[in-house]
Amino acid sequence: MADIRSVNTLMQDYQRHVAQLERLRALLQERLGAAEAEFDRLGERLLANEPTTSRRALVERARRARVTVVKMRAAIVRMDRGLYGTCRRCGTFIPLDQLLRAPHIQECATCRNAHVDRVAV
Incomplete structure (x- = not known):
């Protein structure tokens, strides 16, 4: 039988995890x-046919x-699915620091x- 302290620890870990996911969701939506x-x-610049910029670079x-x-968008879908x-x-x-750098x-x-x-080979 699990003791109260282990259940409390699990709940704290879960709450931290949920808070991290909320932070990552906000970061994803912002980015x-x-x-x-x-x-x-x-796209607007491409439609305007700006003569000063290389079209190839713009594309x-x-x-x-x-x-x-x-x-x-795919990352947000994965988040919604719990993946x-x-x-x-x-x-x-994936380590949290990596997700924070590139969510x-x-x-x-x-x-x-x-x-x-x-790919390089």
Whole structure:
């Protein structure tokens, strides 16, 4: 039978976890808003055919902004499903400091580095 102290400790751990998820959700939503605004701004510049900027560079920046928006939205969906914070490739937990730096990246460092190595070969 579990003692009261262990149940209390579990509840405290759970409350800390919920607070961290709320913090990460707010961070994701804030960064998603910024990424969407950047994507919209770049789209407007592309439509305006600005002569001073290399169109190829502008298209690449817009593509990267769109990828970021998609990753942010996917991370929020994973959070809603209870999967956020685990690597989508191997299932291990992603360290909190990594999630705070890049909340939209849903792969652990090992899997991300392995993927980069495979692409580079």
